[in-house]
Amino acid sequence: MESLANLESFVRSAESGSFSAAARQLGLTPAAVSRNVGQLEQRLGVRLFHRSTRRLELTEAGERFLSSVDGPLRALRASMADIGPQGDAGGGVLKVSMARAFGLAHVLPLLPEFRAQWPRLQPQWHFEDRAVDLVAEGLDVAIGPGLELGSGVVTRTLAPAHLVAVVAPAYMAGRAAPNLPSRLAALDGIVLRPPAGGRVRHWSMRQADGSAQQALLSETLVFDDPTAVREACLLGLGVALLPLADVLLPLRRGALVRLLPQWWADAGTIAVAHAADAPQGGKARAFVDFLVERFTAESLARRLDASAP
The missing domain is CATH 3.40.190.10 (Periplasmic binding protein-like II)
Structure with a gap:
C-alpha cells in the first residue's frame, strides 16, 4: 500500500506545478516532497513528471495516475477531516x-x-x-x-461588486458636479493600472433604466494599488471610480461623496x-x-x- 504522504506529495505537485508550492501547502521541505514523489515513481516503475528548472509537467502515465487517485484522495481527506479533531472546526x-x-x-x-x-x-x-x-x-x-x-x-x-464615482468634498468646492459619466473627464482623475502592467481600464457606467455611458476619467494620477487610489481620493486629489465596498465607510462619515448617484459600473x-x-x-x-x-x-x-x- 502506497503511503498517503507520497500520494499527497504527488497530487499537490501536479496541482501546483512545482515541488516548492506543494511543500508550502503540506508543511514540508521541497526536498521531502521530491523524495516522496521519487519513492512513488520507484514503486510504480514509471516517471510521473517531466522535470525542468521552471515547472513540472505530468507525463502521460502521470496524467492517468492523477485521474485515478485524485477523486479517492479528496474523499479520503474529507473523511479524515470529518472524523478527526478538526471535523467540528475545533482547531x-x-x-x-x-x-x-x-x-x-x-x-x-x-x-x-x-x-x-x-x-x-x-x-x-x-x-x-x-x-x-x-x-x-x-x-x-x-x-x-x-x-x-x-x-x-x-x-x-x-x-x-459595483464601482461608484467618489471624490472628497474639499475637491468639489467651487466646482460644478458633473451630471453625466462622460463629464467626469473634466475633473482630475485618479486611476488604477494593474501591477503586472497593461492599460488603465476605463469603465462603462449605467443606471436603472438600462442606459449606459463611458466614464473616461482623465489619467491625472496613475497608481498600481487600489488602496492608494482611495487614499489619494481622500486627500482631495481628484475623482476615482472605486468599489462601493471599499468606500462605504468614508461615504457614511462624509469623508467622500458620491458623484452621479444614479450611475454605477458593474464589476x-x-x-x-x-x-x-x-x-x-x-x-x-x-x-x-x-x-x-x-x-x-x-x-x-x-x-x-x-x-x-
Missing part, C-alpha cells in the same frame, strides 16, 4: 485570502465574534489585491472578485470560495457559513448594491 489553521480594502473594512471586524465561537482556530489571513488559485495555493477560503475557480471549488455570493460579484471536499462542519465550511450569515444579518449585500435607492 487548526484557517488560511484565507481576501481583497485588502474589502477584507479590512468588512471581514476583519467580524474576527472577534468568529474567534469567540471558534477559539482554537488560528487565522492566517492574507490581505492581497490579486486573483488567487484556491486549490493550487493551499488556501482554505478565498474572498473577493476575480477568483480563479478551478474544478472542485464551491462559491457563494456575498454582494455585488461582477464579491464571492467567498472553498474547496468542494471541505467536510460539512469543517473549518472552511464553518467560516464560510459564519461569513454568509453575518453578511445576511447586516444586509451588507443590499448596502453594497449601488443601484439601490
